[in-house]
Amino acid sequence: MSSLNVPRRYEIPVAILRALSCVPAILNIFYNLKASCQIPSRDAGGPLTIQTTQPEYYVAILWCVLAGYWSWILTTSMMKRWLYHYEIKHAIVRLLTLIVVTWCLSVIISSTLDPADPVRIQMTICFVLLLLNFIKLTFASSTKYSQKLEDVLPTTRFNLKSTAVKILLLPLLVVMSLSCFVLTGQINRFQYNSILLMDQPFELDQSVTAEASMSGLTILVLILSSWSSQGAEKRKILRESTLHWSGKEGETNIIYRFVVGQPPSPRIQSWMGPKLIVESENYHDLLVVPAPDLQLDKSKKLYEALKWASTVKHDYLVKTDDDVFVRFDLLRNQLNELGPKDNYWSGLVYRNMPVEYFNPSYNMVVDYEMPILPTFTSGTLYTLSSNLVDTIANIDYPQRFITKDDINLSMWLFGFDIQPVHDKRIQDIPEVCEESLIAKRFSYDTLEKGVKMMYNNILHHEPQCIGLNKKKKCSVCYPCHGKSNNWRSSNLECDPSRGVSLRTLPEFKKIPGPIVKDVMPSAVIGENDQWIIKDILSARTSIYTEDEANWHLLYWVCWTSGPKTFTDRHWRAIEMVWIHEPNAVIIMMSNSLPEKFFEEYTRRGYNIQVVNFTKDKLLRWNWYFGPGTQDWLQDWEKWEKGQFFNWHLTDYIRCLLLYNYGGTYMDMDALWIRIPPNQNQEFIGSDYSSVHADREWTLDDKGLYLPQGLMRFKRGWKLFREMAEGAFSAFNYDPECFNCGGPKAITSYVRERRAVLEAGGMTILPRKVLYPFSYLEISKLLEPNPLSEQEMKNQIEPFSWNIHLFGKMTNNRPVQPGSVIDFVFKKFDLDLPHRDTKTRHVISSTGSWDVPMKLIGPRDYIYKAVSERMLEDDKKKDNVLSLQPIPGKFQGLNVIYVRGGPDRVPKVTLVVETSIGRARVNNGTYAKQFNVELENVNMRQVNALLNTLEYTPTKLMVANGGRDRIKVDLTFDQGTI
Known part of the structure; x- marks a missing residue:
């Protein structure tokens, strides 16, 4: 400031004016910085148009700093000259005019050029300022001006070259070097559509008109390959094996094309081009698309291939790679049975996978703000219906591209609410092989030998994996019993219907989806299913499961101890079902009772069946939920040594029966005193725990939990499958944890999803409905009580459907005369003679087999009328009227x-x-x-x-x-x- 020789009273105004020269640069810095911070939110998930990246804004900020510096230099040098020629006031006026001019130039340039290109805007501003500085330096170097300046400042030697280098060229060189370094790094990390610059037609075997015009179902197969010699070898191997199943067979036609991109270099084009043309003329199965033929550009090749496929008539499109063996014979049958269908997407499904799980080099984390990837299917093989192909190909804005084409596909479909169908028969790990696989990937060094071996095994009607899994590796989502590894140790879990996900995700909490029931596989009872009980129960369904009107008549009970432990109170628990629901069908699952144990009841027309189950029967009936529970059953002998195995087995059977068949499950210590008024209601009871430590998993801070002693549900509730897979998977089963498959398991599950489950139809009944007395209070109901009849009539029966005896607390306590339970037993008694399991004496009111009717x-x-208005008012209160007996x-x-x-x-x-x-x-x-x-x-x-x-x-x-x-x-x- 002192070098300007400004009087003291003008120092502050001049300093402010000089600072104002940097205002446009400062504003541009803030603008570009703000824009760069918005990039992750702008580009988080889904298809994107080509837009400015964060590094471009950072480079623009660098040029803004240079523009501010040069503006300051220009203002300062011009002020020095004006102070020499003019009075201070006139110099200030000229300085203000200069600042206004530079501001206007900045505004004009910013508004004229494309705002989506901030680097060009700032570079233009900088070069205008550079030009003005050069003009100023050239003018200042004149002999007249230099001489006058020397007279005033004799110690200063003006040197045009040194000044230009120091204040102009050197900063310019630094900024340009940094810009080149940053923007050059964008080449490998660029995630947008550079394919728009290519305008080459589809080449070679693009026409499939004759093949696609055939009648019947048409499956179009795209096999991604490459220009390399290895790619040619892979194509040759597949043509000699799995592709023999392509072509027309029956009413289904399979058309395939190997997809390659543009040659990665002129050298490769000159070397492989003639070979590729000869190969095309021989096989007519090559499709060259206008996309780079590089591994990093695999998604671009796929996208261009999908655009081509949208012009071809087909019902389904199958994408795979040239190192994958595909059972096109099985795939043909599967899709032919499915028939033409819209919005179909299937493959090996991955859900809730973190962005960086597969490989950070895919550069998803640069501008992808979501913590997880959208649901996607493995690129080994996936199937799309033709309308989804058209959806992707016809989006009228440029697409986003990343390295992995399978994740890219999910981004293209993101927002269309298309959920993929999980197919575990597709495996992307080369070292594994399962007999049911329809797609298996091979490493390059084992491709030829492995493909030929697998193909020959199939041709000779032998197991397809003979000789291919010598290390006995376990495939994801398959049982690992007897295998050398377990995929769960890699922090993976597999839902049989939803796919693969991580077992633990500490970064965020999973949000339950709105779908609470699985779509159960169809079964024609008695035809494609094996009977367990003739005309009643098969391995996959029952006549009551398929009957919407009578599904509630199916009752399940379980007995795993010896026949001598079956006491009179257990007989009475069964009789009380028939007193209130005479047409109920009770299926007793037992590994100890003989099949004719209830013959006295069946003679009188009551339907009770004993199903003896063993490990081998459960496996033969496919009574498992997935690979985890299948492994658990395989290790039956290992687990049965545990002290809680019988309880755990009951917990497991209970989940399986309600999931597969639906109906009512009841413990043998549950006494029905009234049937539910709404036969279609799906419910579970509730109780309160007095143990303070249980509050960690109960539904509320008062200790509300869900016992499993009595439940009624239709088939297919996911909670039973997921709960059982969590508790009874061989990988995480704890034989010493008594409650891990009981109330703690189901309460913990419901606690995380309560709103979703209740919206899906689950009713959590108040405690008094099924458990009017807790396990600490139940003993008093077995003790003499002179007011037992009044207590039953006035306090229990009006609000309760059932009395649970909590067998562990009451099995060894007698039912004393005059007690509440004694009154219940006398009130609800079919009086059907049967033998005591211990003494073999006849139990009946007469002590003989003859009992009068x-x-x-x-x-x-008392008839209690209930109006619709009363029901509506009651819903706003405690909603007990809907639980009362139906009037009349x-x-x-x-x-x-x-x-x-x-x-x-x-x-x-x-x-x-x-x-x-x-x-x-x-x-x-x-x-x-x-x-x-x-x-x-x-x-x-x-x-x-x-x-x-x-x-x-x-x-x-x-x-x-x-x-x-x-x-x-x-x-x-x-x-x-």
Whole structure:
């Protein structure tokens, strides 16, 4: 400042004016810096147009700094000259004019040039300032000016060359060097569509008109290859093996093309070009696309091939590589059975994979802000329906390209809500081989030998992997029993329907998806499925599973201890099911009870079946969820030594039955006192834990958890499959953890997904519905209580469907006379004679096999009308009315049934009379009096008829109340009861 010889009072204004000369540069720095920070958000996921990258903005900032420096130099040098020629005020005016001019030039240049090219804008501004500085230096070097300046500043020697080098050329050289260094590094990391610069037509064998015009299903196969000699060898190997399955067969036509790009260099083109042309003339299966033929540009080749494929008539497109053996015979059959379908995408699916999991050199992390990749399928082989090919090819803006074509495909489809179908039969690890594979990748050094060996094995109808898996490696998503490795040790997990993901992802929390049920495989019962119980249960489904109206009649129980442990209270638990639901089918899963253990009940028409299961049977029936549980069953002998194995086996069977078949699962210590009013409701009960440490996994801070003693669900709920795969996978099974497959497992699962599960149809019932007394309180129900009947009628039955005895707490405690449970047993008793499993004595009310038939029913019945408005109001409160008995149905303590009697009765007549209201059975017409005759019936059929009895009062009685009389007479060949 002192060199300008400015009076002290003008120092601050002049300093401010000089600083203003840098304002355009400073503003441009902030603009470019802000723009560079927005790049990751702008480009996070999905297809992108060509836009400015972060390094370009950083280079632009560098030029902004140079522009500010040169603007400062220009302003300072001009101010020196004006101070010499003019008064201080006139010099300041000229300085202000210069600043305004430089500002205007900056604005004009910025607005004229493309704002998407910030480097060009700043370079233009810099070169204008450079030109002005050179003009100024040239003018200042004149003899007249230099002489005058020397007179004023005799110690200063003006040297044009040294000044230009120091203040102009040297900074320019530094900035240009740094710019070249940064922008040159963009060449290898550039992630946008450079293919737009190429305008070459498709070459060689692009036409498939004759092949694609054939009738039937058309499958177009794209095999990515290369110009290299190794690529030619791979193509030769595939033509001599797996591609023999291409062509027309039946109604399905397979057309294939090897896809190569433009020659990577003139030398390779001159060397391999003639060979490629000869190869094309011989086989007519080469497609050259306008994309670089480099490994880094594999996605560009694929994209151009998809654009070509969109011009060819086909139903499905299959993409694979030239080092993959593909079972085109099996793939043909699979797609032919599927038929033409839109939005179909299948392959080996990867989900929730971190960006840097595969290889940081793919440079996803540069401008990809999401922590995980979109769901994608392995590039080994994937299948797309033709409409998805058209979707990708017809997007009218440039695409983004990264090295891995499989991830690139998922980005092209990102946002179209297309979910891929997982197919574990596609493996991208060369060292593994499974007999069911349809696509296997080989390393280059083993390709020829491996492909020929696999192809010859198939031709000779031998297992395809003979000689190909000498190290016994385990393929991802396959069982690892007896294998030398386990893919789970690589932090992988496999969902049989959703695909491969990481077991632990500490960086972020998984968000549960809205789909809570799996699409179950179709089965034609009795045809493509093996029977377990003739006409009832097969290995994959049951007649009740497929029946939307009667699915709730299927009951599952499990017994893994000896027959002598089956006590009278267990018999009664089964009887109480039939008292309230006579048509219920109970399937007893047991590895200890004989098949005719319940013969006394089946003679009277009740349907109870014992299914004996063993390790071999479970494996033969495919009763496992995936590779983890299959391995766990294979190691049965290893696990059964554990003290909790029988409990764990019950937990496992329970999950499998509800997942495969649906229905109601109940423990043998669950006593039904009333059936659910809504037969289509899917529910699980709840209870409270008094152990404070359990709060870590309970549903709330009060200790609410989900016992599994009684549940009802339709088939296919993912929670049972995922819970079982987590608890009973051979890799992470803990034989010493008692609760890992029980309430802790299901409660922990639901805790993370409760809202999604409840939205999908799950009902978590209040505690009092299924568990009115906790395991700490249940013992008092077995003790004498003079008010047991009143407690049952007033406190338990109005709100509860079931009483759970918590067998571990009560199995060794007797049911004492006068207790609540004693009242329940007396109230709900079919009185069917059966032998005590220990003493072999006959248990019945008479102590013999002859028990007279008796009609049981209430002397008084209170009809409680419920209106729609009451139900709506109750939903806003505790929603208990929906859990109450249906008005007019004789349920709970009001149930009407017969007990005792012979196995069959020749004739039964039911007569029902009412005084004021109306009644009906079997959903018939309401009437004041009617009678129904049944011939040659058993106890179940009689009780099934009584169970349908309904009463309805008149409208006047509903409005004002009143009394009515219902008379129920049941006459059979021995008299009236």
